[in-house]
Amino acid sequence: xxxxxxxxxxxxxRFLGKLLGDVIREHGGERLFERTExxxxxxxxxxxGEDIADLGLEKLDLDETLAFVRGFGLFSMLANLAEDRAAPxxxxxxxxxxxxxxxxEDGISREDVARLLENALIAPVLTAHPTExxxxxxxxxxxxxxxxxxxRDAANGAAEPADAVETAIARQIALLWHTxxxxxxxxxxxxxxxxxxxVMREVFLPVLPTLFERWESALGRELPGFIRLGSWIGGDRxxxxxxxxxxxxxxxxxxxxLVIGAYLDAVHDLGAELSISSELAPxxxxxxxxxxxxxxxxxxxRDEPYRRALAGIYARLAATYRELxxxxxxxxxxxxRPAYASPEELLGELETIAAALERLGGAGLxxxxxxxxxxRTVRLFGFHLATLDLRQNSAVHERVVAEMLAxxxxxxxxxxxxxxxxxxxLRGELAEARPLRISWHDxxxxxxxxxxxxxxxxxxxxxxxAAAVTQYIVSMATSVSDLLEVLVLLREAGLYRPxxxxxxxxxxxxxxxxxGDLEAAPAIMREALALPELADLAGTRGxxxxxxxxxxxxxxxxxxxxxxxxxxxxxxxxxxxxxxxxTMQLFHGRGGSVGRGGGSAFDAIRGQPRGTxxxxxxxxxxxxxxxxxxxxxxxxxRNLEAIASATVLxxxxxxxxxxxxxxxxxxxxxxxxxxxxxxxxxxxxxxEGFVDLFRQMTPIAEIAGLKIGSRPxxxxxxxxxxxxxxxxxxxxWSQARVMLPGWYGVGHALDAFDDKGLLRAMAREWPFxxxxxxNMEMVLAKSDMGIARxxxxxxxxxxxxxxxxPRIEKGWSLTHDGLLEATGQSYLLEHSPxxxxxxxxxxxxxxxxxxxxxxxxxxxxxGEDDPRIAEGIQLSINAIATALRNSG
Numbered sequence: 001x002x003x004x005x006x007x008x009x010x011x012x013x014r015f016l017g018k019l020l021g022d023v024i025r026e027h028g029g030e031r032l033f034e035r036t037e038x039x040x041x042x043x044x045x046x047x048x049g050e051d052i053a054d055l056g057l058e059k060l061d062l063d064e065t066l067a068f069v070r071g072f073g074l075f076s077m078l079a080n081l082a083e084d085r086a087a088p089x090x091x092x093x094x095x096x097x098x099x100x101x102x103x104x105e106d107g108i109s110r111e112d113v114a115r116l117l118e119n120a121l122i123a124p125v126l127t128a129h130p131t132e133x134x135x136x137x138x139x140x141x142x143x144x145x146x147x148x149x150x151x152r153d154a155a156n157g158a159a160e161p162a163d164a165v166e167t168a169i170a171r172q173i174a175l176l177w178h179t180x181x182x183x184x185x186x187x188x189x190x191x192x193x194x195x196x197x198x199v200m201r202e203v204f205l206p207v208l209p210t211l212f213e214r215w216e217s218a219l220g221r222e223l224p225g226f227i228r229l230g231s232w233i234g235g236d237r238x239x240x241x242x243x244x245x246x247x248x249x250x251x252x253x254x255x256x257x258l259v260i261g262a263y264l265d266a267v268h269d270l271g272a273e274l275s276i277s278s279e280l281a282p283x284x285x286x287x288x289x290x291x292x293x294x295x296x297x298x299x300x301x302r303d304e305p306y307r308r309a310l311a312g313i314y315a316r317l318a319a320t321y322r323e324l325x326x327x328x329x330x331x332x333x334x335x336x337r338p339a340y341a342s343p344e345e346l347l348g349e350l351e352t353i354a355a356a357l358e359r360l361g362g363a364g365l366x367x368x369x370x371x372x373x374x375x376r377t378v379r380l381f382g383f384h385l386a387t388l389d390l391r392q393n394s395a396v397h398e399r400v401v402a403e404m405l406a407x408x409x410x411x412x413x414x415x416x417x418x419x420x421x422x423x424x425x426l427r428g429e430l431a432e433a434r435p436l437r438i439s440w441h442d443x444x445x446x447x448x449x450x451x452x453x454x455x456x457x458x459x460x461x462x463x464x465x466a467a468a469v470t471q472y473i474v475s476m477a478t479s480v481s482d483l484l485e486v487l488v489l490l491r492e493a494g495l496y497r498p499x500x501x502x503x504x505x506x507x508x509x510x511x512x513x514x515x516g517d518l519e520a521a522p523a524i525m526r527e528a529l530a531l532p533e534l535a536d537l538a539g540t541r542g543x544x545x546x547x548x549x550x551x552x553x554x555x556x557x558x559x560x561x562x563x564x565x566x567x568x569x570x571x572x573x574x575x576x577x578x579x580x581x582x583t584m585q586l587f588h589g590r591g592g593s594v595g596r597g598g599g600s601a602f603d604a605i606r607g608q609p610r611g612t613x614x615x616x617x618x619x620x621x622x623x624x625x626x627x628x629x630x631x632x633x634x635x636x637x638r639n640l641e642a643i644a645s646a647t648v649l650x651x652x653x654x655x656x657x658x659x660x661x662x663x664x665x666x667x668x669x670x671x672x673x674x675x676x677x678x679x680x681x682x683x684x685x686x687x688e689g690f691v692d693l694f695r696q697m698t699p700i701a702e703i704a705g706l707k708i709g710s711r712p713x714x715x716x717x718x719x720x721x722x723x724x725x726x727x728x729x730x731x732x733w734s735q736a737r738v739m740l741p742g743w744y745g746v747g748h749a750l751d752a753f754d755d756k757g758l759l760r761a762m763a764r765e766w767p768f769x770x771x772x773x774x775n776m777e778m779v780l781a782k783s784d785m786g787i788a789r790x791x792x793x794x795x796x797x798x799x800x801x802x803x804x805x806p807r808i809e810k811g812w813s814l815t816h817d818g819l820l821e822a823t824g825q826s827y828l829l830e831h832s833p834x835x836x837x838x839x840x841x842x843x844x845x846x847x848x849x850x851x852x853x854x855x856x857x858x859x860x861x862x863g864e865d866d867p868r869i870a871e872g873i874q875l876s877i878n879a880i881a882t883a884l885r886n887s888g
Contacts, residue, residue, distance in 0.1 A: 009841060012082035012149065017075060019170045023177050024071050032067050035059060039068070043844040055848055057855075062868045065852060066875060072845050073879030074176055077138075079845075080885060081146055083838055084628070084635050094602050094638070097218055099645035108652050114219045117226050119542075120615035121585065122647050124630075124640070125230035125389065126199070127622040128192040135183055136195055139627055141176045143202070145169055146632045182874050189234060189247040196233045197254050199626060200385060203636045204229050205262055209376040211637060215644075225379045227644060229386040230471075230618060231255075236391040237453070238475045239725070244449060245456035248388065252460050252468055255385035257325040260317060263346070264329055266374045267314045273370060274306035274353075276360070284356035290349060295335025306353060313349050316340050324383060324463055342465055343382040350375050384468040390457065390506075391473035392450070394482040400447045401426075401485045407441045419479050423531075426484035430491065430498055430533050437492050451492060457506060458493035466505040473547055473587075477510035478517060480528045487533065501536050508534075509587065513549030515557040515677070518565040521546065522572040529580040538582045543616060546573055547587035551726030558680030558745040563772045564673040571609040578611075587618040601639070603774070605646035607767040613650040619643070628885060657765060665766050668758055672749040680745035683807060684721065689800045691721060696795040697805075698732035699857060702873050734782075735880055736791040737850060738808065742779035747814025750822060759822045773819055774832070780816055781828045781839050782884055785809050787850045794857055846883045849876050 025033040035056070042055045060068055100110055152165045208227060216223050234251025237243035283291075283305050291305040294312025301307045315333035322328060323339045340346045354371055402414035411417070411425050429436060437451065460468045472490070474482050486508040490496040496504040510528075512521040525546060528534045538544035548569065553562040570586060577584035590604070601619060621629065630636040657665070684690060695701065721729065733740045753759060762769040788808070795801035820826065829836035853876035860869050 010079075010082050010086055012085060013079050013841070016078040016082055016145075016169075016173070019166075019173050020071070020075055020078060023170065023174045024067075027174060027177050028067050028071070032064055032071075035064065036068055036071055039848050040072075040844070043848050046847075047840070047844045055851070057848060057851055060852075062866065062872065065856075066868060066872050069849060069852060069872060069875045069879050070177070070181060072849055073181065073875065073882050074173070076842060076845055076879060076883035077142060078145070078173070079842060080628070080882070081142060081149070084632070085146070085149060094642040094645055096215055096641055096645045096648070099649050100218060102649070103652055106654055110219055112652065113648055114221055114223070116615050116648065116651060117219075117223055120224075120226035120647070121228060121617070122226055122615075122644055123228045123230045123387070123618040124621045124643065125232060125587075125618055126196050126386070126626060127232040127236065127620050128187075128189075128196070135179075135181065136198070137179050138176065138181060139631065141172050141179065142627075143631060145172045148172065150634075181878055182871070189240075189242050190250055192233050193247070193251045193254055196231060196626075197258055199630055200229065200255070201258050201262075203630050203633055205259070205377070205381070205385075207633050207636045207640065208380050209373045211640060211644075212376050212380070213373070225376075226615075227380070227640065229381070230389060231386040232389050232391060232620070235388045235469070236473075238391045238393050238473075245452035248390075248453060248456045248460070251388055252384065252464055253325050255388075256383055256464060257321070257327065259381050259385040260321045260324065260383060261330065263374065263378065264314060264317050264321065264331070266370060266377070267310055267317060268331065270370050270374070271307050271310040271314065274310065274357075275304060276306050277303045278305055279303050281360055284352075284359055286352045287356035290352055295337055298334065306356075309349070309353055311335070312337060313346070316349075317346065320346075320383065340383075343378055347375065347378050350378065382465060382467055384464045387467055387471070388460075388469050389471045389473055390453065390469060391475060391511075393475045394477055394479075394485070396446065396450065397474070397482065397485040397489065400450045401488055403444060403447050404436050404488075405429075407438055407443070408436050410436070419481055422479075422481040423484060426481060426488055427531070427533060429488050430484065430496065430502070433498055435492050436488065450489065454489050454493040454495070457490075458495055461495070461505060469506060471509050471545060471587075472506050473509045473511050475511050475513070476517070477512060477524070478520065480524060480531065480534075483508040483510060483528055483534060484531075501540065502533055503540065504537050507537065507541065507545060509545045509547050511547040511549055511589065512569065513552035513556075513589075515553055515561060515565050518548070518553060518569040521569050522576045525573055526576045526580070529576070529582055535580065535582070543583035543585045544577070545585040545587050545618070547589055549589045551589065551730070554741055555721065555724075555726045555729055557677050558684075559676075559742050559776060560746045560749065560772060561673045561677040561680065563768075564669055567609055567768055570612040574609065574612045583614060583616065584612070585614075585616040585618070586612060587620075589620050600771075600775075602642040602646045603767075603771045605643065606650050607771040608650050609768075610655050613647060615647060615651045617643075617647055656767075661761075661765065664758070665762050665769065668753070668755070668762065669769065672753055675752050676745035676749035678745075679748035679811070683744060683804075683811070687804060687807075689797070690804060692797065693792075693795055693800055693804050694721075694732070696797070697791045697801065698736045698738075699853065699873065699877060700728055700732040702857070702860075702870075703728055703731055703735070703877060731881070734884055735850075735853070735877060737782070737784040737787040737846075738791070739779045739783040740808065743776050743783075743815045744808070744811050746776060747811050747816070747818050750818030751814050756821060760824060763822045763824075773823060776815070777819055777823070777828055777832075778835060778839075780812070780819065781836070783812065784843075784847070784850075785812050787847060790851065790854045794854065794861070842883050846880060849880050849883065852876055853880065 021033065021037070024036060038056050038059075046055070100113060103113065104110070148165055148169045152169070155165060208229075211227075212223060212225070231251070234243065234247045287305055287309055290309035290312060292308075294308045295315060296308040296311040301311070311334045314331075315335050315337035316339060318329040318331075318333040319337055319339035350371065354375065357371070398415060402411075405411040405414045405425065410429070414422065414425065417425065443451070457469045472486050474486060477483070487496045487504065490504055490506055490508075491498070495506050496502065510521070510524065512518050512524075525544075529538065529544070534544070548566050550562065550566065553565060556562070557565065573586075574584055586608075588604075590601070605613065605617065628635075629639040655662075730741050750759065763773055764770070785808075789805065792801045792805040816828070820828070823831065825831060829839070853873060856869050856872045856876065860873060
């Protein structure tokens, strides 16, 4: 049997940990430092197998408990930072250059890749889903430490610079120690927008143009902007009453202010650089025309046509800034000029300057960093920066359309109609150009709010261009009428225009979330694409998007069944779209945790069924994942490149599995999925008292008190699991170290499957199954049934815990043993030593936090009202989530 090697600690973790210890001693006192060290050493010894009966937690008073939890939480955050610096995003071809070499070995040329990218779309979509427990101030200090660590690397051992940098790092850690960890007030939608804008400004805006410069060099040609940034923040109102037309306006205006402000700064800098005189160089006629139209009459620049042309561009950009943001630009222009009608108009003038430079001095003069990067940036971000999605629940659309139809006298009881009758009514409406809305009618608050949103989208298209809002996600889509209802609403603002070939710049996108929805998705889309109203729109834009929900399908059917149904639905949908002659674009609604579709995006994309990626993919990036993947420019570049290379590989690389094996594997997976589904449903939905145990043994009630998002935790305010949002469901199980949504039911299925040899072949040869097991293995490694049992003791009904919790333990053992047998390992993560070391490093720091949390929960629930207890619970939730990383 193989044995684990000792954990070799990352030198950056040792360095940062030592600085943190120094800070705790200096700012928290010698007593706190000594007790923290005692607990740390005891916990490490216990995890090394030494017989340590007591960690010494009982020696901490309440004030010391709060300080201890903050210290361990900060260590976990610093350890995460150090690992992010050291670890590659994925093994294999996770950068585009490696992917190109791999494809060339299969006879696929760089020219083939370049042609593919002509019509590609890869879009990370930021969402405000509340799994990021850290305040922005904490993340800002973390980012500052990351930058300083890069400076330390660059110092190359020079004593004085290195000492100065280390002092600056210690100062940032001291500031973190004195920074309040918890939010006092719940976030507003505007706060979430501002937080996202900061990430866009600090990371995406500088990183993406740099990546494209590298990729264009590798492929030897100019590339279209196939990576596009998306966002839900300010447009996702499914279950969030705080998202309104006002929040949509705010999100778009803030984005425009950032991106056009960046263009203004870049043009200003170019004006300082391009001091070329007409007395010393010939002037291109097109450039001369730009200069003459600029309004810049300064005698000092009379012989400097490039500067005058740029002054005119600045003036037009300043007018655009003022028009789109209702604020004045940071610097006044030299003249008043009309605003740009579109980003393309700005691009045309910038390219005129680039062409003049190229004619003057060749490509070297024209491709200077500033101008070339600005042109790339405008191509990528336009005036809107990120495409803002709308999202609303289909039930809301049904109520709104029903009210409008009744008020207009078209249909008195739309809700009572069957699906065929609804489609007939809606198609009749879409054939008409006249609006359904009656200006003097007193609509309900819900209907008024939805119509205001649609009107805000129409305004956004007029102000920012059609790229500002292009997708309308329909949650809980179960029928074709759910899509037609959206078109009826869009028509009210003039966005849907009927005619011989209907037009609509906003695409209704069905979101299939539950297991049943995923099974029904192919039939629904076959019917939808047979209707001219939807087929014509798909033909005009060149594709139709379908969104797949990972979180709710997992909550509905368990991890493995969800994964298999997502893959099966993708493959079946691909065939439906191929039959209809329409390009399919899948939008993957992944979360951070494995229970919500998390794990390696590189492996997940490469593991998609053949023919379902087609170089077009959108992926949600949410909560703590945004800081983990895009918290620094280096991390962002690696992750964006990994997504891009995975998309290219998944589209172009040849199938590695023989058709007979693929059929055999799929048949086996269907059987395994059904068994796992039955076991999961039997526990979660069919066991009396299970919901009560879940609420009593996990900190779900306390998580609801965290001020980490603007959206309510439950859709309908009931105790039913069906109505609970997937995030608190997964987050709560993670805190209690059960991680149940990421594995339960799988062990029953693996144990019941007779052909173990086939299982091993699937784990070895099939990317889908290999990736599913790898993600589940990470979850199992982070879970701990011994700690989970301590949480089970919190249950008010001990008989209930004694009846149900052993079933959870047995399920864990079955899953653990089944996974090892399928993968041929003697212990978890034997084949992933880097991840194994990472998790083993942090486990000794998580266990004391869990045990303290259990004690604080017990005291809180027994009626103790010391506010330090509630604060300690929330601090521990924050610290455990940070240590576990992808836990929500």
